[in-house]
Amino acid sequence: MTQTNTKSSLPVKGQSTAVTAAGLAAAGSDENQYLTFKLQSETYAFGILNVKEILEYGKITKVPMMPDFIQGVINLRGEVVPVVNLARRFGLKASEITKRTCVVIIEIGAEEARHELGVMVDSVSEVLEIEDDQIRPAPGFGARIRNDFIRGMGKLNDDFVIILDQDKVLSVDELAAVQQVRDMAPAHLPEEDDDDDSGEAEPGKG
Amino acid sequence: MSMEAALQTYFTEAREMLEDMEAQLLEIEHQDADALPETLNAIFRAAHTVKGSASLFGLDGIVDFTHVVENLLDRMRDGDVGVSPELVSLLLRCQDHIATLVDETEADGEVSEDSRILSRALIVELGAYLDEGAGSASDTSGLPAAGKEVEQAHDYPEDENDDTVDNDCWHISLRFGRNSFRDGMDPISFLRFLENIGTVRHILILDDWLPDLADYDPEDCYLGFEIRFMSSATKKEIEDVFEFIREDSDIHILAPYSRLSDYIDLIESMSEESDRRIGEILIECGALTEAELAKALALQAAAEEADQSRRLGEIVAQDDDRLTPVVDAAAQKQTQMRDAINRKQKSLRVDADKLDHLINLVGELVTAGAGTFLQAQILGNAELIESMSKLNDLLEEMRDASLKLRMVAIGATFSKFQRVVRDMAADLDKEVDLAITGADTELDKSVVEKIGDPLMHLVRNAVDHGLESSAEREAAGKPLTGTISLNAYHDSGNIVIEVGDDGRGLDPDKILAKAREKGLVGEDQQLSRAEIFDLILRPGFSTAEQVSNISGRGVGMDVVRRNVIEMRGRTEIDSAPGEGTTIRIILPLTLAIIDGFVVGVGKAAFVVPLDVVQECVEFSEVDQTERDGQTYINLRGNVLPLVNIRHRFGVQGERPKRRSVVVVKAEGQSVGLVVDRLMGEFQTVIKPLGPVFTGLSGISGSTIMGSGEVALILDVQGLVQQITRGERTAANH
Numbered sequence: 001m002t003q004t005n006t007k008s009s010l011p012v013k014g015q016s017t018a019v020t021a022a023g024l025a026a027a028g029s030d031e032n033q034y035l036t037f038k039l040q041s042e043t044y045a046f047g048i049l050n051v052k053e054i055l056e057y058g059k060i061t062k063v064p065m066m067p068d069f070i071q072g073v074i075n076l077r078g079e080v081v082p083v084v085n086l087a088r089r090f091g092l093k094a095s096e097i098t099k100r101t102c103v104v105i106i107e108i109g110a111e112e113a114r115h116e117l118g119v120m121v122d123s124v125s126e127v128l129e130i131e132d133d134q135i136r137p138a139p140g141f142g143a144r145i146r147n148d149f150i151r152g153m154g155k156l157n158d159d160f161v162i163i164l165d166q167d168k169v170l171s172v173d174e175l176a177a178v179q180q181v182r183d184m185a186p187a188h189l190p191e192e193d194d195d196d197d198s199g200e201a202e203p204g205k206g
Numbered sequence: 207m208s209m210e211a212a213l214q215t216y217f218t219e220a221r222e223m224l225e226d227m228e229a230q231l232l233e234i235e236h237q238d239a240d241a242l243p244e245t246l247n248a249i250f251r252a253a254h255t256v257k258g259s260a261s262l263f264g265l266d267g268i269v270d271f272t273h274v275v276e277n278l279l280d281r282m283r284d285g286d287v288g289v290s291p292e293l294v295s296l297l298l299r300c301q302d303h304i305a306t307l308v309d310e311t312e313a314d315g316e317v318s319e320d321s322r323i324l325s326r327a328l329i330v331e332l333g334a335y336l337d338e339g340a341g342s343a344s345d346t347s348g349l350p351a352a353g354k355e356v357e358q359a360h361d362y363p364e365d366e367n368d369d370t371v372d373n374d375c376w377h378i379s380l381r382f383g384r385n386s387f388r389d390g391m392d393p394i395s396f397l398r399f400l401e402n403i404g405t406v407r408h409i410l411i412l413d414d415w416l417p418d419l420a421d422y423d424p425e426d427c428y429l430g431f432e433i434r435f436m437s438s439a440t441k442k443e444i445e446d447v448f449e450f451i452r453e454d455s456d457i458h459i460l461a462p463y464s465r466l467s468d469y470i471d472l473i474e475s476m477s478e479e480s481d482r483r484i485g486e487i488l489i490e491c492g493a494l495t496e497a498e499l500a501k502a503l504a505l506q507a508a509a510e511e512a513d514q515s516r517r518l519g520e521i522v523a524q525d526d527d528r529l530t531p532v533v534d535a536a537a538q539k540q541t542q543m544r545d546a547i548n549r550k551q552k553s554l555r556v557d558a559d560k561l562d563h564l565i566n567l568v569g570e571l572v573t574a575g576a577g578t579f580l581q582a583q584i585l586g587n588a589e590l591i592e593s594m595s596k597l598n599d600l601l602e603e604m605r606d607a608s609l610k611l612r613m614v615a616i617g618a619t620f621s622k623f624q625r626v627v628r629d630m631a632a633d634l635d636k637e638v639d640l641a642i643t644g645a646d647t648e649l650d651k652s653v654v655e656k657i658g659d660p661l662m663h664l665v666r667n668a669v670d671h672g673l674e675s676s677a678e679r680e681a682a683g684k685p686l687t688g689t690i691s692l693n694a695y696h697d698s699g700n701i702v703i704e705v706g707d708d709g710r711g712l713d714p715d716k717i718l719a720k721a722r723e724k725g726l727v728g729e730d731q732q733l734s735r736a737e738i739f740d741l742i743l744r745p746g747f748s749t750a751e752q753v754s755n756i757s758g759r760g761v762g763m764d765v766v767r768r769n770v771i772e773m774r775g776r777t778e779i780d781s782a783p784g785e786g787t788t789i790r791i792i793l794p795l796t797l798a799i800i801d802g803f804v805v806g807v808g809k810a811a812f813v814v815p816l817d818v819v820q821e822c823v824e825f826s827e828v829d830q831t832e833r834d835g836q837t838y839i840n841l842r843g844n845v846l847p848l849v850n851i852r853h854r855f856g857v858q859g860e861r862p863k864r865r866s867v868v869v870v871k872a873e874g875q876s877v878g879l880v881v882d883r884l885m886g887e888f889q890t891v892i893k894p895l896g897p898v899f900t901g902l903s904g905i906s907g908s909t910i911m912g913s914g915e916v917a918l919i920l921d922v923q924g925l926v927q928q929i930t931r932g933e934r935t936a937a938n939h
Contacts, residue, residue: 059913059914059915059916061810061908061915061916061917061918062810063895063899063902063905063918064854064855064856064857064904064905064918065855065856065902065903065904066899066902070898072916073895073908073916074916075910075914075915075916078566078569078570078573078893078910079893080893080894080895080896080908080910080916081896082895082896082898082899115896115897117898172897172898175898176897176898176899176900176901
């Protein structure tokens with residue numbers, strides 16, 4: 001993919017969030033650095049090495065017959081990239097789309113099968129450095145989300161950040177597998193989708 | 207160009223040459239006598255080029271073997287050795303072997319021991335034909351001993367009245383001066399330079415002048431070389447190579463097809479060596495045949511008796527650069543040949559990645575152009591719209607042109623099967639012809655690469671199971687020779703590739719019985735004819751009673767099906783008992799860009815490939831009838847099944863009063879798509895949806911609209927298939 005940031009039809013978000021792509025680069029690409037973000041008042045983090053860029057939530061095209069945590073696809077400078085609604089992936093209620101809603105573009109997979117996925121979050125916070133000895137293993141219980149999604153709990157003064165395992169959260173096998181199950185009975189899907197679509201294809205005009 | 211890159215180019219070209227050679231060899235058998243010389247020439251040229259270039263890189267393993275093949279081909283060209291099926295088989299095996307040698311050299315830098323042994327074995331077989339052609343005219347004990355240098359003299363039966371030597375190479379005799387090294391003249395650098403203007407066919411190093419160790423001075427040059435040199439350069443150009451050493455060294459250059467007397471003079475001028483010795487050297491490096499030498503020595507003896515003084519004059523004359531008409535003709539012939547090869551190769555080899563990058567860029571350009579045109583229309587500036595539409599026309603042309611870059615004719619893939627069919631026919635003792643049509647049909651390179659394996663399975667299966675044995679064919683009153691046909695053509699945005707045979711055909715009852723026995727089909731399940739035929743592509747299904755070593759293990763045919771589905775294609779089987787079977791592979795062109803027709807449903811936009819769109823009509827709910835959950839309308843007396851895109855894809859939003867039906871045709875079946883709005887044509891850059899959406903049905907990809915939004919491309923074939931399947935299940939109830 002060509003890296004021509006200037007031509008972007010979806011500009012890199014710079015105003016309403018503290019972090020820009022340039023900011024990420026300036027902060028270095030240390031393995032101990034994490035991008036933290038908010039999702040329904042909880043703070044989560046992805047390792048920064050795989051974060052490619054952060055976009056304002058904009059035009060998104062819904063793909064029919066996909067599980068509800070696939071928000072749709074976006075145009076990322078000529079590439080079509082799927083966007084995962086993280087709240088729904090966690091089994092939570094979808095967040096309302098606000099001016100601060102962002103799509104974090106994350107690169108997953110190894111050499112051959114490398115591809116990009118967008119992750120929809122309520123707001124991006126900052127880049128933090130968390131040393132390895134400040135990271136605890138995931139708690140056996142009590143977390144709001146699936147245990148295997150959590151890579152560890154980062155200690156931050158007297159607060160905790162949930163560091164996510166991106167390969168599990170964004171596992172293509174799982175995203176596609178769920179969809180295949182639903183694919184078996186496509187005729188009944190429209191009715192199902194009607195009820196709980198608070199975040200449905202109405203882009204926030206932010 | 208670095209050596210490494212040049213070598214890479216050689217391997218690629220050698221393979222192409224060998225493919226060419228194979229194709230021509232296969233043609234020989236069916237050719238009439240008129241066309242034969244040209245074909246033999248082409249085969250010879252291919253072998254010659256492979257060998258010549260290999261010697262440039264010092265790939266001896268390839269050179270040595272190919273040279274013998276080339277010799278035989280040369281003899282066939284001259285009509286000394288007749289064409290026979292056995293000989294063609296041998297040459298095909300040799301061609302295979304050269305390909306192996308090339309592969310091994312590329313992989314390991316050298317030829318494996320096994321291949322060397324095979325080389326020797328094949329050379330012995332080739333030798334039998336060489337002997338035959340040589341007849342009694344000359345002694346062919348020159349056949350190389352195993353493992354030894356294989357270079358061999360052209361031992362043609364000689365025409366007694368012809369005084370020229372049958373040798374298309376220059377002959378260069380070099381005796382470096384004693385002080386060459388001291389003067390800074392390294393012999394090897396001259397030899398290297400020589401390669402710039404031609405090909406060194408053979409070098410013989412003469413070390414006769416090496417003294418005993420006690421007398422040896424490491425700064426002295428004791429070397430002499432006899433060189434067979436293939437080049438279209440003039441004598442002057444070759445002489446210029448040795449300009450710096452001309453004074454101190456002994457240099458003799460003989461033109462191709464020189465007169466025998468010139469060789470005599472050469473022999474005589476080498477004052478230090480005995481006549482016999484230099485004669486042997488000339489034979490050893492292939493400049494003269496033994497017969498020619500014998501004749502030369504006889505002539506020399508006669509001349510000596512006649513006129514002792516003649517020798518001197520001849521030697522002087524030989525050193526000037528007067529070219530005899532014979533030499534002129536020879537040089538001209540070589541130049542012509544080179545021009546012909548140059549003309550043929552007026553194509554450019556481009557890295558596929560570079561091409562893909564270009565096509566991606568053009569794709570984005572087209573998208574950006576559409577976006578700009580949209581803006582221009584919103585602005586309403588007439589001049590801007592005018593110039594934008596001009597720009598868009600150009601973009602469209604550019605799109606077409608860049609896409610054509612990736613299109614290749616399927617002919618090359620098809621002709622590979624000539625060999626497969628021929629070999630299998632021989633193995634199975636059947637007589638089989640391969641008929642190829644539509645070889646010019648172009649399709650995307652990526653498709654060509656992937657279609658090879660499935661086609662291979664189908665062709666093998668057709669020869670093995672499709673065609674009956676000769677005896678059976680005779681009993682059935684069919685021509686003894688069976689025909690396998692390969693055909694390709696474009697059909698409404700798809701490419702269709704057919705593999706047909708005129709064999710026994712498929713027996714639906716037998717297939718069904720077998721499928722029931724294997725549990726693939728339930729006892730009370732009713733299947734249509736097409737569905738029954740389709741079973742033969744299922745995993746673990748094989749109707750052949752005998753498992754032959756070629757096919758029939760029940761693997762393979764399901765690979766075909768899987769590969770085709772992976773390419774978003776499908777298969778169709780036609781068969782009539784006793785008349786034959788045709789298997790059709792229908793593939794999308796999988797081009798990066800297509801013309802799309804945009805339709806709106808709710809807030810969403812979908813793209814329908816324009817080439818499947820038949821017409822658009824207004825939709826009225828009153829007209830539609832429903833049966834078994836499937837709705838239909840009457841379109842000018844025909845029943846048109848409908849797919850309501852809104853329902854099919856669960857699109858939200860208000861349902862407008864006026865709606866439209868887009869009539870599409872796929873798989874020979876028309877279907878109406880009910881949509882809210884028609885939004886017009888749009889150049890569509892296909893973007894794959896990625897692994898997350900692999901199982902998604904009804905959508906074949908996505909595209910980016912002028913506005914920057916993503917729209918989904920409808921998989922019309924898939925939608926139509928669902929309907930036809932639905933009808934069938936309904937009918938079975």
